[in-house]
Amino acid sequence: MDKTINIKVRVWRQRGPKEKGHFEEYDLKNISTNSSFLEMLDVLNEQLVNKHEEPIVFDHDCREGICGMCSLYINGHPHGKDTQVTTCQLHMRRFSDGETITIEPWRSAGFPVIRDLMVDRRAYDKIIQAGGYISVRTGAAQDANAIPIPKPDADEAMDAASCIGCGACAAACKNGSAMLFVAAKVSQLALLPQGRVEAAKRAKAMVAKMDELGFGNCTNTGACEAECPKGVSIANIARLNREFLKAKLKD
Amino acid sequence: MTTIDSKIPQGPLAEKWTNYKAHQKLVNPANKRKLDIIVVGTGLAGASAAASLGEMGFNVLNFCIQDSPRRAHSIAAQGGINAAKNYQNDGDSVYRLYYDTIKGGDYRAREANVYRLAEVSNNIIDQCVAQGVPFAREYGGLLANRSFGGAQVSRTFYAKGQTGQQLLLGAYSALSKEIHNGSVKMYSRHEMLDVVIIDGRARGIIVRNLVTGEIERYFGHAVVIATGGYGNTYFLSTNAMGSNGSAAMQIYRKGAYFANPCYAQIHPTCIPVHGDIQSKLTLMSESLRNDGRIWVPKKKEDAEAIRAGKKKPTDIPDEDRDFYLERRYPAFGNLVPRDVASRAAKERCDAGFGVNETGLAVFLDFKYAIQRLGEDAVRARYGNLFQMYEKITNDNPYKTPMMIFPAIHYTMGGIWVDYELQTSIPGLFCLGEANFSDHGANRLGASALMQGLADGYFVIPYTIQNYLADQIQVPRIPTSAPEFEAAEKGVKERIAKIMSIQGKRTVDSIHKELGHIMWEYVGMARTKESLTTALQKLKEIKKEFWSNVYVPGKADDLNTELEKALRLADFIDIGYLMALDGLNREESCGGHFRSEYQTEEGEALRQDDKFSYVACWKYMGEDQDPELLKEPLDYEFTERKTRNYKN
Numbered sequence: 052m053d054k055t056i057n058i059k060v061r062v063w064r065q066r067g068p069k070e071k072g073h074f075e076e077y078d079l080k081n082i083s084t085n086s087s088f089l090e091m092l093d094v095l096n097e098q099l100v101n102k103h104e105e106p107i108v109f110d111h112d113c114r115e116g117i118c119g120m121c122s123l124y125i126n127g128h129p130h131g132k133d134t135q136v137t138t139c140q141l142h143m144r145r146f147s148d149g150e151t152i153t154i155e156p157w158r159s160a161g162f163p164v165i166r167d168l169m170v171d172r173r174a175y176d177k178i179i180q181a182g183g184y185i186s187v188r189t190g191a192a193q194d195a196n197a198i199p200i201p202k203p204d205a206d207e208a209m210d211a212a213s214c215i216g217c218g219a220c221a222a223a224c225k226n227g228s229a230m231l232f233v234a235a236k237v238s239q240l241a242l243l244p245q246g247r248v249e250a251a252k253r254a255k256a257m258v259a260k261m262d263e264l265g266f267g268n269c270t271n272t273g274a275c276e277a278e279c280p281k282g283v284s285i286a287n288i289a290r291l292n293r294e295f296l297k298a299k300l301k302d
Numbered sequence: 303m304t305t306i307d308s309k310i311p312q313g314p315l316a317e318k319w320t321n322y323k324a325h326q327k328l329v330n331p332a333n334k335r336k337l338d339i340i341v342v343g344t345g346l347a348g349a350s351a352a353a354s355l356g357e358m359g360f361n362v363l364n365f366c367i368q369d370s371p372r373r374a375h376s377i378a379a380q381g382g383i384n385a386a387k388n389y390q391n392d393g394d395s396v397y398r399l400y401y402d403t404i405k406g407g408d409y410r411a412r413e414a415n416v417y418r419l420a421e422v423s424n425n426i427i428d429q430c431v432a433q434g435v436p437f438a439r440e441y442g443g444l445l446a447n448r449s450f451g452g453a454q455v456s457r458t459f460y461a462k463g464q465t466g467q468q469l470l471l472g473a474y475s476a477l478s479k480e481i482h483n484g485s486v487k488m489y490s491r492h493e494m495l496d497v498v499i500i501d502g503r504a505r506g507i508i509v510r511n512l513v514t515g516e517i518e519r520y521f522g523h524a525v526v527i528a529t530g531g532y533g534n535t536y537f538l539s540t541n542a543m544g545s546n547g548s549a550a551m552q553i554y555r556k557g558a559y560f561a562n563p564c565y566a567q568i569h570p571t572c573i574p575v576h577g578d579i580q581s582k583l584t585l586m587s588e589s590l591r592n593d594g595r596i597w598v599p600k601k602k603e604d605a606e607a608i609r610a611g612k613k614k615p616t617d618i619p620d621e622d623r624d625f626y627l628e629r630r631y632p633a634f635g636n637l638v639p640r641d642v643a644s645r646a647a648k649e650r651c652d653a654g655f656g657v658n659e660t661g662l663a664v665f666l667d668f669k670y671a672i673q674r675l676g677e678d679a680v681r682a683r684y685g686n687l688f689q690m691y692e693k694i695t696n697d698n699p700y701k702t703p704m705m706i707f708p709a710i711h712y713t714m715g716g717i718w719v720d721y722e723l724q725t726s727i728p729g730l731f732c733l734g735e736a737n738f739s740d741h742g743a744n745r746l747g748a749s750a751l752m753q754g755l756a757d758g759y760f761v762i763p764y765t766i767q768n769y770l771a772d773q774i775q776v777p778r779i780p781t782s783a784p785e786f787e788a789a790e791k792g793v794k795e796r797i798a799k800i801m802s803i804q805g806k807r808t809v810d811s812i813h814k815e816l817g818h819i820m821w822e823y824v825g826m827a828r829t830k831e832s833l834t835t836a837l838q839k840l841k842e843i844k845k846e847f848w849s850n851v852y853v854p855g856k857a858d859d860l861n862t863e864l865e866k867a868l869r870l871a872d873f874i875d876i877g878y879l880m881a882l883d884g885l886n887r888e889e890s891c892g893g894h895f896r897s898e899y900q901t902e903e904g905e906a907l908r909q910d911d912k913f914s915y916v917a918c919w920k921y922m923g924e925d926q927d928p929e930l931l932k933e934p935l936d937y938e939f940t941e942r943k944t945r946n947y948k949n
Contacts, residue, residue: 053576053577083576083577083579085576085577085696086576086577086579086580087581087694089581090579090580090581093579093581093810094579097808097810097811100808100852100854100863101808103852103854104854105854105855106854106862106863108860108862110369111543112368112373112375112542112543112544113373113375113377113378113542113543114542114543114581114582114584115378115540115582115584115585115690116690116693117377117378117464117466117467118368118373118374118375118377118378118542119370119372119373120368120369120373133693135689136693140690140693140694142693142694142696144696165513165860166860169860171369172369172370173369173370173490175370176370176371176372176478176481176488176490179474179475179478180478180479180481180482181482182482183475183478184433184434184475184476184478184479185432185433185434185475186479187429187432187433187476188357189350189353189354189357189429189476189759189760189763190425190429190759190760190763191432192425192428192429192431192432193428193432194428195387195427195428195430195431195437195445196387196389196444196445199439199442199443199444200439200443201439201443202439202440202441202443205436205437205438205439205443206436206439208434208436209436209438209461209462209468212436212461212468212471213462213464213467215467216370216372239434239436240434243434243436245431245432245433245434246434
């Protein structure tokens with residue numbers, strides 16, 4: 052049989068972006084330790100709906116750690132204390148019987164709360180739209196093997212590209228900086244010959260957009276890397292800084 | 303009687319697409335600016351279509367239900383994407399990819415569509431590399447490949463175990479470029495609730511703004527649906543929580559045919575169910591079958607001891623392990639197609655050799671690969687999948703075999719489209735998993751990504767012009783038109799009806815019950831009896847939903863329970879269509895296995911003389927069964943054989 056635990060959750064509830072939020076406490080009994088954190092919230096919501104109360108609103112979709120939609124701040128950590136997992140892959144076996152779990156939304160100037168635990172992360176889309184791509188038209192590509200790419204570069208680009216755009220980096224940062232997110236995309240594309248052409252323009256445009264959208268500056272605290280569910284390295288930030296500096300020197 | 307015109311171009315198989323492109327109508331650049339195209343969905347098919355159409359100069363409006371277009375469930379595809387590059391010099395070709403795909407689909411797909419898919423597969427890889435997709439490479443800097451089920455060549459390109467993510471982010475980056483350029487306008491957190499038909503043509507959609515609950519109207523000269531499959535009909539599946547079949551059902555109710563709904567794919571390698579509050583199932587990539595060996599104990603007493611926790615899998619010596627896929631299918635071994643692997647697992651579990659506490663699991667063992675290649679090489683290939691498995695199950699797959707069991711993963715059936723990907727409603731197109739077109743009765747691994755991107759990058763940009771060429775004189779129709787008015791009214795009435803029920807059941811509790819019915823009676827092995835029972839039970843559950851569901855909150859507000867309720871109402875109707883179609887199809891083919899039709903060895907037995915057709919279901923009203931129309935599948939170029947993966 053599954054092991055079960057009894058817990059108390061303190062959940063941030065907020066009707067809308069302009070309204071005042073507060074913590075609400077709920078007791079949960081016999082939660083299987085094999086269930087995921089979001090399944091625990093499903094159980095809670097089912098209970099609320101059965102009592103004709105409105106369920107807690109939170110973002111979630113793939114529930115296998117890749118879509119980047121889930122976004123909870125659990126006991127003071129984005130995606131909880133377990134390392135290299137998203138909230139949806141965090142399991143209740145990481146919590147103990149009788150524990151009180153505090154659940155908050157991302158708290159960052161760039162991500163206003165929509166309701167309860169759901170935030171607006173369109174700022175990240177806007178940063179990508181500013182230049183996080185290679186300007187190639189459909190159908191204009193040459194043979195895929197025409198330009199060999201050294202395996203270490205391709206692997207490093209892949210590691211940077213594994214960012215899921217969840218926003219944990221900005222949520223973890225005391226300055227609310229989106230540098231790790233921006234750096235991951237700038238790095239991925241700067242490491243590949245196809246992306247070199249626009250590298251300077253890209254770095255400048257994405258950083259400018261990030262600043263414009265109210266994200267803070269990077270002071271190298273490393274909190275983003277520590278909390279990133281995909282383990283994206285802050286070495287990418289160093290690369291972004293190099294790209295940015297090179298671009299500025301050319302101006 | 304309605305006849306079905308699939309609009310297959312004339313000529314030899316290999317020249318059809320070239321001929322089509324040479325003779326289709328085009329829209330000139332000045333006129334493209336005057337034409338609006340609505341694209342619903344931002345997965346591989348939707349994002350690649352929106353980006354490509356925007357680049358060409360059309361005005362594109364793109365909708366998705368998630369907070370960002372980057373979240374669509376294509377992102378979760380792990381293993382890879384097929385292409386006939388033959389970079390490995392192992393004898394691959396466009397024809398061979400075509401042949402494997404049509405055979406893998408158990409000869410229930412259109413030859414011309416599948417050939418085109420194989421033909422454009424190579425362009426996809428070129429396109430993605432140019433976008434900066436970091437595919438795996440060899441030390442010489444060239445692209446690496448691996449093998450997938452149903453093929454004897456290595457033609458699968460991959461980016462670790464995150465190929466779908468990287469391809470989707472490639473398409474998302476192209477889409478972002480076009481949003482920046484102003485050719486695509488993006489509407490995230492918006493859900494389509496109906497299509498608007500004016501004078502017989504699709505001219506717009508009604509959507510619900512998921513943040514405010516407001517109902518909004520949008521006009522388009524053409525509408526493209528790319529909203530994915532309906533696997534969540536089963537409640538538990540590998541689909542995302544939000545994945546749904548509602549857009550497909552909306553257009554079905556407006557006259558688009560639903561084709562082959564019973565073809566659902568059950569993926570052999572998923573993490574087994576653990577309890578009754580489970581919300582979804584997690585896939586373990588098919589690529590694991592390259593190096594993992596599937597087995598159950600040879601002796602029943604060993605299986606029983608493992609189930610009781612008295613023995614560990616590592617206690618079973620090699621000679622007492624039954625590598626049943628290698629035993630039954632020597633030529634393909636662990637790399638048989640998904641439907642074959644799933645049924646073989648079910649057969650062993652039904653016979654009492656299953657493991658896990660429930661008896662509903664088999665082992666996927668990497669001991670042999672680790673002995674052969676070393677742990678580091680295995681980690682380099684599958685590290686992220688192993689990590690995912692360990693996070694979920696708390697077992698370390700480097701030390702003990704994984705446990706896996708089949709689960710609903712993909713739906714081959716979907717909205718009927720012709721060769722141009724146009725539905726039976728003019729101006730309404732359907733791409734990717736949402737359509738029925740290319741996989742027949744079973745999809746091969748690494749072919750979904752291929753089809754989504756083929757449809758979006760390389761097919762729709764051509765075929766939609768052929769439709770729009772004579773629409774250039776049509777002015778933008780104001781959304782105050784009576785047809786928009788009527789469609790919006792219908793949507794609002796449906797919502798009001800659901801809100802007014804105020805019953806006793808939560809949406810999820812009814813959805814779970816639906817899932818049990820589907821898995822039990824319309825699952826891996828179906829019979830006339832089970833399907834008849836399903837139809838009855840589905841009628842009852844429909845009644846239960848419409849009389850006893852409870853949705854809290856308000857309609858004109860953010861309301862996640864209402865979103866789920868609207869989708870569930872459609873899942874119930876889809877379930878009914880699936881059972882009806884399964885009952886009609888008295889044969890076993892691909893993912894559709896009717897126990898009455900099997901060989902002595904338990905393999906699927908097709909009835910080509912009776913069922914070599916696409917079953918197209920035409921909506922006839924809410925309380926009537928749909929009408930069955932048949933599109934014959936004439937095999938002109940390929941000889942149909944019984945699928946053989948033994949030798």
